[in-house]
Amino acid sequence: MEATLRPRTAAPDIPVKHSQRLEIEASLLKAGLPLEGLLTATGNEKLIKSAVRFDDAKELAAKESFKKQKQAWDSPPDTPRFPLVGTSPSKSQRAGMKKIQDFLYPDHLRELRRRFENAPRFMKNKLDLDNFIEFFRSLPEMKGRSDLEIKYFFDKIDCYSEGKIDWDEFCTYMYLELYEREDAKSKAKEVVFSLPAVPLPGPHKDSLCAITHLQDGSMVSCSQDGVVCFWTHDLKPKRIRKTEAGVLGKPKWICDMTIASSQGKVILATGDNEIQFLEMVNFEPYCQISNLDNTPLKIDFWSNPEDSSECLLLVGDDQGCITIVSISNMYETFKIMKAGPKKQGVPTFPIEGFLRGEASNGVHVYRWSLHSSWVTNVRYIGKLRAFVSTSNDSNTSLVMGTPAGSTPVDAILYGHQRSRKSTAARVGARVSSAGGALLLKAHQNIPAKKRLPGDQRIFSISKGVMAFDYCELNNILVTGGMDQVIYLWNPYISERAIGVLYGQGSPVFSLKIDSSTNRICSISNDNTLKMWDLVEQTCLATVTSVVHKVYSTVEALHFNPLRQYVVIGTDQLHILNLAVMGGIPKLDTIQTHRLPVSCLSYSYAFGLVITACDESVVKVWDIMSGECVFEFASVHGTSPITAIDTDQSGRRLVTAAQNGEIKIWNFNNGHCLLSLDKGNDCEITAVKFVSVNQLKYVVAVGWDRTINAFFDSSEPGDVHSSALPIERWKESSSCGHREDITSIALCYPTTLATASFDGEIILWNMISGQLIQRLKSKLEHLKGTSVEEGDCVIHKLLFLESRKRWRNAASLVASGPKGYVYFWNIHEPMKPAGHFQASQFKCLTDMSVDSANTILITADIEGFLSQWDISGFCVDEKNKNAKCIRKWRGHADTINSISIIEEWSLYITASNDCSVRVWTHEGHYVGTLGQKAPWDITNTDTYQYPLSPKDVLLDPFIPTLSQMEDDKYDELGGGGGGEGRKAMISDLESDSAEEEDKEIFARYGLSFDVPRANSPDVEGKRLRHLRSNSAKSSTGYKPPAGSYASLLYQELEAEPDYTRTGTKQTTIRYKKKY
Template sequence: MKSLEQGCVVGATNVEQQMKEIKEHRKDSKARKAQSVLGSPSHRAEGDQIVFRVHKGVKTFALSKKNNRLVTGGMDRIIRMWNPYMPGRPTGMLRGHMAPVFYVHISEEDKIFSMSTDNTVKIWDVEDQTCLFTACSKNSGIKGEISACHYIPGVRSLCVATDTLAILHLRLRLPPDPHLVTSHKKPVLCCKFNEVFRHVVSCCEGSVVKVWDFDSGKHLFEFGNAHGGSAVTCLTFDPSRRRLITGGRDGCLNVWNYNNGHCLHTLKREDESDEVCGCTYVEVNKNKYIVGVGWDRRINLFYDSTENFHHFQKPQAHWQDDMNRGHKEDILCIAQCPPTLLATSSYDGEIIVWNMISGHICHKFHASVAAASVSTKPVDASVSRVIFLKTRAVKFESAAASLVSNGPQGHLYFWSLRTGDPLIASFAPSRGKSLITSIAVTADDSYLYAADEDGYVYVHDIKDYALQDPEQEAPKYVNHWRAHLNLVPSLEVIDEENILLSCSTDRTVRLWSLDGEYIGTFGQAEPWEIFTPSSWKHPMVPYEILIDPQSMPIHPVLEGKPSDSQLTEQEKRTQDPATPKEAISNPRLSPAPVTSEDIQDEISKRLYANTSSRRLKHERSKLLNRRVSHGGPNTYRTINYYEIDSFPGNCRKPDLSLLGTDIFSANYKGAAE
């Protein structure tokens, strides 16, 4: 057995043990004198050393005096952390290497770097005792047998000597901006408003469910590991709003008492664990079901009964039409229209409308066919969002479009359930032709809100749109604004409060008025009062949106359009066909133009609001110390300038005979004479 020994230079602090050893040594004084004469080394007293015994020995170690921590590695492939004064047992053990550990180092950031003989480099977090990063030989390109390693803290690089010399640079994430407010640590995938308890529930890729107070934005409760660490992709409530149903990438539907994080039921197919993409709660003939769809390409109905006390539940038998004529690709979305209609969409662009009572297919639509008529290039035909216009769908004799879906090339499609040609209208609301990722409508189906993958929200008036005849133009444009930096997977219109709820993969959940006024971000320090507009963030906008280059206003000259000075007033009004007369006459509906001065004023306000960071203090001092204009003439106006005469270019050839004489001395002599 090998051991790593750390000697004590100044002697042990245990005085009794030290005196006892001194007495024992005096008894054998002659032997000690003889050893000193012969020059043989004396044995160290046991009180003057600390021995760390490690099974299979130690090949490397590192000591951090700053954090009072010792790290060892050896043949057993385990990295041990020790308190230098407690050798009995390690304070932590890090497992993960598949070969003997050859090198360890403790950095100033309190991270452990280790390398094994199979050329695998790992970075460990000391506090969490978890592996943060792994670089195998195939990825790092290190080949040959290791002979030496060295970590350079200044440049955060690990030097490895094998057959060649390799340098591995460590790239650390930048510290978070103090201005940025986030609701989750991971991208948010879904959110929903609970009108009974006035809560907002949001879920993220980190398998965390958070509950927020709608009226103030305060964080109330959260629970993690909702789906075993897998992302939570969808959610809904039961009719009483007391239970939360979530679907995840682990293939399960979980029923929660979300006020305490207790999982009541787990709904799952026995032979499948494919991702669940959508879920909803339906009632058919007084029977209640939880419906889930996803990558298994089937509609799974789970019977919901208060008499069922089993934790794990299986779905009901699948519909025959679902088995024989159902989706051939992954189902991405589900929507219902009481009392009998259910709509699903898939990755190949197919939309199916079902009768929930009989389980038969009522209609089949193909967004990919409609997109092929517009463009001959191959496009992504997936349909990830469908919604019913319920006020139209309940009118069985109406030929109006009662189903809206997104589709290829950033288009929205309006489908009729009562005509021979189901596609009545289509248009692209996003001015950048970005894909629409979420759709929401008001309760009376008068206004449609569509969000794209760039974070913009577009509002259109569809009250009189696609009622009977096919439409060639887009509906009336009302407003648009940028709500998030990235893709918006969920929108919800809260009609009772005239509020729009949105979430994004930029890790934020936000509230807006239906006119686009910014209320706040869940997780911000200052609470809001939902019924007091003065407590809202409006007219401010989120800081990251303000400084993002894509949020800058587009100048017409850059788009090849004539400037405003070259247009008459009538041409200015009719230049944008998407802008209706109502939007021009109503300043509340039309978006206020954003100028560069407005952006600079907004940045200045934020610089004055927070002076905690060094960079902000520097910017503030620049603003305070800048030169003030008093109305007088500028500096460059007071400088006289003159025209420079053109040089004629005629010059005499120099007399080279003077090079050998000192001109000044010669003149001096002549003057002396």
């Protein structure tokens, strides 16, 4: 049974019952029964309290009991690592387990330290599991927690599986966990820009006045000379429109722009006191509102999410007034405005028409005098049910209120008396205002009225407000202005700001909030852009004009939260991308790490997934929910991590890197337990914890072509301690592999297998270090086919433990060469016992097998996963074929590692696309580690299935079934294929190969001209290994796009070339009909 559930043997004369309780709890969890109410600690606490008072007569018995317990916890080497299904804590218990240490207060810590100091003499100031549980059970805050949760916490500290911990180990764990937790938070908020800013060639020749984005990530920009441009999501100009000429024959001056998405309109505020409405699909003028009292400087449009026909149009002018047009049925109003008389070819509707009721009965116009200076911003906030208007006026810097305001009782009575005296005098329409109902003549303008003090909330800020934004998620107003300070406000408290951000060196004229990441992006008049954390109220990044290279006067700023880039507007657009290591992410793609994920492992002791990437970062994930519970960075400095493995207890992690470093960690808190020095800086390709009888080793192999074995000491080491390898196996360097070692596997008790880049497998005696046998396939079934460099590499070796005692059965499995899976009988190693082709793409990258050795799952460089039934394959003379159960594509890039979690019947895959994905044994997509919405592993309704990863659906590099069959035919030597089907990698001296090599290096973030490793025979190794793992260059052909990705489409308003190539190489042309 797994270490988390192993039985413990108590002393016969000390009735300690906590160990039995743990077994009962595990049984209840397995049966799916709740723990609450079924287990009680009645009597146990008293028994333990009496048991800890050891006297001289019982100390010897207790000492012997502890030794028996320790032996019971250490399982024999051949014990299966897979526990029974359902033995892990439930989701709610796991959530509580991760927070047990958060219940500790200073008084609790002092009491815990006293217990460590008063421990029995033979314990050497240490506490075992039962005493540890007793202490936590005494805390009132632990009411309702199970002993199993406390045991998981104990096991995280006891990484050496000693069964006891001391005060120093406890403090070290707590300190490092809290430190790494805070460090992970700060790293998660880091902001790095791709510099310098990228200018976009476009139609704008004058200063930009407004930039906004749509729900699909596309953008619309407008310049002051009247040019409106629509940009696609890949930042290409698609539609351009120049406004009609004014009275003097020149384009109209544009002051501001907004989008009415619900109505499909673009709204412009012009210098001719007009509001223009353009069709979104073609930017053709639809209608316009004329005869505004003043020049509109800022506009905003809001529609009711529950009823899109209910809208508000807000206009701020140069006299400090705002005009609000409330429309209850926008569709009907648009029809009436469209039918109005044309002015310069555009249907025009005067604003006084709303007062006369010519539009519809549901239209009301409100005009308020709010500021003594011009309006700098105006916006309606649906959550607050109020508008916000700002100006440079210090007394009325920001005004917030309802659109209609309130009407005094005396004004209502006065208006009622006048209506009784003279009904004929009414020639206008009723206008609602704070001053009451006014009777207007048709030719009069709309008067601006002052609001009542109770109808508005005024924020007075020194030197006014030039920019503001609202965070709906946190309900915070953010303002910036001439005083170079950014203020954070509670919308309901105007007396003082709740936060102040200092750092801008000149007036802040624009700012935007990204609610999804709680970030504020601001820019000042000196072109200095800053990114702030809204919650922590700290500066995350500062980019000056010297760095982003935008020297022209900035007129507009926009942040696209969907694409995560900043748009700086001068007389053209400049894009400042938020840097994502490994490339700019595609829309809707989820990344587990920022760089390609090189390897993963699973800890059955804690139910945690450990992943490592090329950024030298290790992350720990909860398989129950897919959430990250811990991470630590700079594991090997900046060197990429190449291999990891967990020990048999599942409590320690060993990592290896490109620079040759090997380290052992407590992955629960990021504590480096030991550093292993093999004496050179050659890259490590595989590392493994190995147990041989009672001896434990850490074995590492790599580019030095030598087997490096280290003793795995069970004694805790200092954080700076290091260990040297035991005496090198003489034969491993003299007559061992002639190429780089790529994989390693152990067949208990003493057989060690290693594989190399040239496809050779060597069997070793782990005790003596003697070479037993060389295995190498002669590839007779591949005669007549081309064998390129890297085709023979074996990326993975597996031993089938259930077959090791069967003399006629093949127990060694190798992934390669040429995309084949080979089965070897180590008792008859002259040739492979059998093989089958598992991938059409020449290279398998990883394999994994279940504990019963009946299901084999393989992964290749194109991201495909294959599930094979090998229960009867190469077992005896009656050889059965391996059956492919199912095959699916899990990633759009190379899969580097795969693991089986039999506890929940899941597969986990890590890929070069920076993601780690979880699948059911049926190939159903569960989710990606790091996604926003967590899943519940026990509830299939929370899975992503029936959806599939979007990058897999949209990836153009998807060969069709017929193409894969043709390629298989060619690989078996039958007939000549199409052009490029057997394309080979040219020599390094050719220009085309050099360009391809540069592309491969760029894909992995490396420089093609950097010096190679200085060790012998290493020249060109990095390129060789990258080639063998490159999904897009190692295959012999490049198939066209798949059916989904190759579908033709055209926008409704576009005028395409209407030219496409048919299946018979005939050109079909279509003409547009009028």
